[in-house]
Amino acid sequence: MPIEPVSFTDVSIGGLEYSPVAEALAGLRANEARYFSNKYKHTFSVAPAAEAPEALAWVEEILQSEREIVPxxxxxxxxxxxxxxxxxxxxxxxxxxxxNVLWTREDSGKRAVGFKLSAGMEVPPELSAFKFARQKSKLAGEIRGSYFVIKGEHPLP
Incomplete structure (x- = not known):
């Protein structure tokens, strides 16, 4: 699958052009890239969703089985x-x-699902039960975020 590194110094809407909030979503994506670079010295890369069906299915199965959320x-x-x-x-x-789904490989580790909403979008109906904290970002403007802890077992893709 073609994997594209995400720049947090030159924010681009490439791959996100169909979003009505493409610039804010690109900023949110760049914010994630900066986090991975700063915390882990890791290059955050993306691929078209159609080229990562197993990973997408894994995330959406967790959303459905843990909280009955269907994007x-x-x-x-x-x-x-x-x-x-x-x-x-x-x-x-x-x-x-x-x-995002965070899955610590150790059995006693953290496992959670995080949600971030781009500036300019409404809270989707499927997430209306969540409370969202606000965070300022130079790259993404205001990010609203929430999460839940994963309770079940979900074999990695």
Whole structure:
């Protein structure tokens, strides 16, 4: 699958053009790239969602089985990262929603789903039960985020 590194110094909407909040979503994606670069010295890369069907299905199965959440927007891109014993999958949706699953490989480790909403998008109906904290970002403007802890077992893709 063609994997494209995400720049946090030259923010581009490439791959996200179909989103009505493409610039804010690109900023959110760049914000994730900066986090991985600063914390893990890791290059955050993305691929078209159609080219990562197993990872996308894994994320959406966790959403469905843990909280009965079914995203109503098409997935545009997927990022798969395996750093410091943590398997991460990020999915960027056309609506401006970014979902990430953090899965620590150790049995006693952290396992959670995070949601981030791009500036300019409404809270999707499927996430209306969540409270969102606000965070300022130079790259993404205001990011609204929430999460939940994964309770079940979900074999890695």
């Amino acid at each position: 109503t927007s098409p997935a545009l891109e997927v990022s798969i990262n395996d750093v410091d014993g943590i398997f991460w999958v990020h999915v960027f949706y056309e609506s401006g929603l970014a979902v």
